[in-house]
Amino acid sequence: MADHYDDLETRDPSEREAALFARLPDILRQAAKAPVYAERLMGIDLAGVTSREALAKLPVLRKAELPGLQKAALPFGGFVSGAPGSFGRLFTSPGPIFEPETSLPDPWRSARGLYAAGFRKGDVVLNTFSYHLTPGGFIMDSGARALGCAVIPAGPGNTEQQFELIEAYRPAAYCGTPDFLKILLDGAAAAGRDLSSIRRALVSGAAFPKSLQEEFSAKGIEAYQAYATADLGFIAYESAAREGLVVNEDIILEIVRPGTGDPVSEGEVGEIVVTTLDPHHPFIRFALGDLTAAMAGGSPCGRTNMRIKGWMGRADQATKVKGMFVRPEQVAEIGRRHPELGRLRLVVTREGETDVMTLNAETAVPSEALASAVGTTLHGIAKLKGEVTFSSPGSLPNDGKVIADERRYD
Template identity: 35%
Template structure:
C-alpha cells in the first residue's frame, strides 16, 4: 500500500500494527533508527535510550517536550512556579521532556532526577517549590521524609500541585486522599518514550484527552482491528510529526476507549488496564488484572480477590475467589459484587467462591487462565 492509497483516518486500519519488538529488530538490522528517521542527522539534539535498547531521536525543533507543554499549561503551571522534577535525566526521555515542557510555560525547573529524598525534601522547603513531578510512590516518600524532619504539612511548604506517575491498584483514590490531606491538586498524563505525550487530564473528565498531534485507535490485540467506544484493547498511535513519524505503532498498553471523533479516532481513553499479554479473553472480551483491582476499590468488604477463567463444556466461565473481611456478610455483599463486576468488565460473573482472610497470598495472581488446561 502506498501513501496515495490513504484518504483519511479511517484508512489507517488497513495498515498493519508495528510492535515494539519489530521496531527493535529494524533498529538492529538498520542502526540506529531502523529507517524511521525523517530528518537530517545534524538536526538531532539528543538520542534517548529506552529499554531494549530502543533509540529515539529528539530534534532541535522540539520546543514543547514532545507535547508536555500541554500538560503543564493545562494544570496552570507558569511564571512564578518552581517545579521539582524527580524523573530521570539519564538515557531515558522522561526527565528532559518534562523539563522542556515546564520551561515552555515560563516556570522554573529544579532538575533533580530520582533518589536522595532527604536532599530533595530540603530543596522543597528552602527553594519554595510549588509543584513536584514524581512517581506516586516517590512523592509519598518525600512527604514522609518532610514529616520525619518535623514539618507540619501543608502549613510548612508552598507546594500546591503535583504531577504524579500512574500506578496499578486504586490509584485515583490514593490521589484524592493526598489532595485532601495536603491541600494540593494532582494531575497526570499518558506518555511513552516513542511518542512523548499521548494524552493529558482535563478537569472534570475521566481518563486522558488525546493530544491533537496524535492519531489514536484502541485495537484488538490480536487482529489490530479498531474497537468501538467502551471496548478495551491495545493503544495504537500514529504521529506524522516532523523527523520521527510512526504509523500504527502498538504501544503495548491496554486501555478503554471512552469517546471518539467523527472520523472514528479515539479522543479520550481511560486509565491503563495493563499490558498486552496480561489479559485473558473471555466471551470475546478481554479481562485484565486492573479490572480486579478496580473491583476491590468498589467493594470494600473484600480484602483480596482472584478471578479464575475456565472452560466448562463449550462455555467459558468465571469464578471470583474472594476474601471477605470480618465485617462483611456474603448474602449482603454478593449482589453488589456481581453488579460491580459487570460494570468493570461488561461481563456477567458466573460464580463466587468465598475465602477466609489469608487464603490468598501476597504473590498470588489476580487473574488465572485455566481455559487451555480444560479445553
C-alpha cells in the same frame, strides 16, 4: 487564569478530525523516506489516507518489535530518515529502545498536559523524573520550560538534598511518580522539613489510585496524571474534570482489538495505537501494548478531544501452553477465518498436571458443526488442541483480554 492551553482544545471534534487527516498524507510521505516505512507503505496511495477507515488499513508497528528491528539496523531500525546528529538529544530506554529527541520547542508535546494540571508561567517546578539516559526527565522539563516555568532538575532519590532544594527555591509544582511524591511528603513530615510550597503535581509512570490522590489533596496538593511513553511523550492527560484522560492534540489515537489492527467500537477495551504528526520523527500506527477504552463525548472541562479511561492492562498476553507460545494474533486469526464469531477469549487452565485450553466465542449461531470447525482451526493455528464453547453476543467480559491464563500452581 485561562482554563485551556489554546483554542485547539475546544474546537468542534469534526474540525479537529478534518485537520488531522488533512495533514496525514504529508506525514506519511515524510515517513516513507525512511527505509522500513518505505517498505511497509509500498503500494499504498498515501494521498488517499485521509480517514480513520483508510488509516486502519495500514500495517501496525508493535513496540515489542522495536528492540529487534533496531538491533538489526542501529540505532533507529530504519524507521527514521535523519542521522543521529540531526537530533537534539539521544536516549535509550529498557528493551533497549533508542529514542531521538527533535530540536523543536516542547518536542514531547507535554506543555499542554502540564497546563491542564495547573502549571503556569513563572512557576518553579521540581522535576524528579530521571535525566540519566532515558527521556523521562526531559519530557517534563521541556514542556515546563515551554510554559515559562523554571525547572529544578532533581531526578529521583537523594531526599535530603531535595528537601534543601524545596526549602530554598519553594517550587509550586512537582513532576514525577506518585510513589516518590509520597516518599518526599512522608520523609518531610518525619524530619520536620517544609514542603508546603508544592500545591500541584503532574504524576506518571506508576499507578495513581484514588486513595493516594485523596491523600495528596488532604495535604493541599492537587495531583493529576498523564499517560506518556518514552517513545511518544504525552499521549493523554487528566484535567480538572477528572473524568478520564484527554487525548493530546497533534496525534491520532486508535483502539484496536489485541493482536490485530482492527479498531474496536466505542467503549470496548482494546490496545492503544498512535500515529504522530511530527514530520521529523513520525510514528505510523505504533501499537504500545497497553489497553484502554474510549469514553463517549467531550470532557466537562470543555476539552473536546477523545477521552480514554487510562491504563487498563497489557495487550501482550502471549502465554506458554504445553511448552508452546500462544499469542493474541493467533486468536485474532481464528476470528478472521470464522466471521460468524464475535469476541473471543482463550482461557488456559490446569487439570491435574496438564495444561488445558478452552476457546470461549460469542456467536448468534452456535452449533456442533461450528464448534468442530473452530476447534480444527484452533488446532491448525496454535498447533494445540482445545475445547470450544459458545456464549451469546456481548456476554464475554469487556476487559480487553484475548488470552486469560487462569492456571494455578498451589
